[in-house]
Amino acid sequence: MLRPNEQKNIDILRYIKMHNQVYAPNSSLPALPEHLRKLERIWVDKSVLHTAMTQRVLAGVGHLPVEIVDQEQRPKDYDHELGILYLKHYKGRFLRSCPGTSHYHCCGYRIVHIGENCPLSCSYCILQAYFQDRVLKVWANQEDLFGELERAFGEHPQRRLRLGTGEFTDSLTLEPLTGYSRDLVAFLSDYPQVCLELKSKVVNLSWMDQARRPDRVLPAWSMNAPHIQAGEERGSATLEERLQAARYCARSGFRVCLHFDPVIPCNDWEQGYARTVEMIADYLRPEQVAYISLGSLRFMPELKSRIMTNHPSSNYIYAEFITGLDGKQRLLRPLRVRQLRHVAHMLRRAGFEGLYLCMESDEVWQDVLECTPRKLGGLARYLMARVFGAEFSAVTE
Numbered sequence: 001m002l003r004p005n006e007q008k009n010i011d012i013l014r015y016i017k018m019h020n021q022v023y024a025p026n027s028s029l030p031a032l033p034e035h036l037r038k039l040e041r042i043w044v045d046k047s048v049l050h051t052a053m054t055q056r057v058l059a060g061v062g063h064l065p066v067e068i069v070d071q072e073q074r075p076k077d078y079d080h081e082l083g084i085l086y087l088k089h090y091k092g093r094f095l096r097s098c099p100g101t102s103h104y105h106c107c108g109y110r111i112v113h114i115g116e117n118c119p120l121s122c123s124y125c126i127l128q129a130y131f132q133d134r135v136l137k138v139w140a141n142q143e144d145l146f147g148e149l150e151r152a153f154g155e156h157p158q159r160r161l162r163l164g165t166g167e168f169t170d171s172l173t174l175e176p177l178t179g180y181s182r183d184l185v186a187f188l189s190d191y192p193q194v195c196l197e198l199k200s201k202v203v204n205l206s207w208m209d210q211a212r213r214p215d216r217v218l219p220a221w222s223m224n225a226p227h228i229q230a231g232e233e234r235g236s237a238t239l240e241e242r243l244q245a246a247r248y249c250a251r252s253g254f255r256v257c258l259h260f261d262p263v264i265p266c267n268d269w270e271q272g273y274a275r276t277v278e279m280i281a282d283y284l285r286p287e288q289v290a291y292i293s294l295g296s297l298r299f300m301p302e303l304k305s306r307i308m309t310n311h312p313s314s315n316y317i318y319a320e321f322i323t324g325l326d327g328k329q330r331l332l333r334p335l336r337v338r339q340l341r342h343v344a345h346m347l348r349r350a351g352f353e354g355l356y357l358c359m360e361s362d363e364v365w366q367d368v369l370e371c372t373p374r375k376l377g378g379l380a381r382y383l384m385a386r387v388f389g390a391e392f393s394a395v396t397e
């Protein structure tokens with residue numbers, strides 16, 4: 001029988017192995033994980049050439065050609081696919097409300113905008129249609145981002161906020177090069193009124209030692225049926241790897257979040273999602289999970305042709321969809337409800353709570369979870385309470 005410390009050491013060794021997958025074309029450079037080995041070149045806006053972020057990234061990919069870009073001129077090859085990493089001077093707002101959708105219940109979290117696009121290649125990825133191009137962009141003027149956050153938190157020091165970076169990119173896929181989440185976790189340690197969710201489909205725990213308050217960071221992983229992960233989420237970590245990481249976080253004092261989004265209308269979906277819930281129950285205890293979202297496949301109409309072109313074997317796109325009140329394509333309600341109810345039922349039977357639906361109506365909430373956001377006191381408030389617990393007495397939104 002291993003003592004707790006011995007078990008912890010074995011876990012740490014396993015994670016060192018998982019993070020430092022061996023790839024070093026030039027042995028003096030740090031190893032890159034598989035999903036970053038397709039990078040071909042780096043673009044840098046002249047104005048961010050000397051920032052700490054740029055210097056850090058260039059130190060990690062010194063073997064790739066680097067082009068200095070005049071940010072007012074669109075670089076040639078801009079439509080080139082995912083092999084370009086663009087370190088950009090971002091001039092927009094870094095802190096935003098989640099775009100959500102009209103007519104349906106939104107969870108009310110705030111986005112910290114750190115960049116755009118993602119080096120993974122999930123067939124259903126909304127970003128294929130959301131942005132004009134697929135160039136990987138990282139906002140390298142981090143000081144502006146931290147300045148904006150400082151001002152926002154300073155204006156309302158009592159206001160509790162749930163923040164996340166996983167809306168316009170994956171929170172952690174670029175972490176081995178950028179260390180963005182690690183910087184953000186360190187910065188936010190001075191703001192206990194804020195909780196940061198790091199949502200990902202890869203395993204990277206390098207931000208962990210910066211978290212002075214584990215209760216203010218929520219590592220989050222997307223969940224799907226095992227055959228969807230294997231076939232439709234190219235480049236991602238397996239479910240086992242994600243859940244091992246989640247368990248490691250939970251054992252280190254963090255609570256984790258899980259996102260079944262999108263639930264896909266695929267063959268054998270009942271068995272597939274049931275298997276995933278079994279795996280979750282093998283790795284995590286219910287009290288280690290802050291919340292679990294469930295969302296049915298939904299997309300802007302233009303995404304369908306992108307999926308057909310980019311991922312021709314993704315047959316789920318030929319299921320029957322209708323146009324929802326927000327203009328997005330959604331599965332016919334009876335199948336949507338059946339799928340979501342099945343996953344919710346399995347999770348509840350295994351003892352998991354904190355379930356909520358992403359972008360659904362009261363009627364679907366009632367059919368799936370037998371309650372409505374109103375009965376929970378409002379979805380945003382409910383999730384705040386799940387995150388901040390008894391400390392969350394007065395929301396000053």
Ligand code: SF4
Pocket residue numbers: 117118119120121122124125126127168169170200201
């Ligand atoms: S991990 Fe998320 S952001 Fe990245 S390709 Fe998949 S769905 Fe898109």
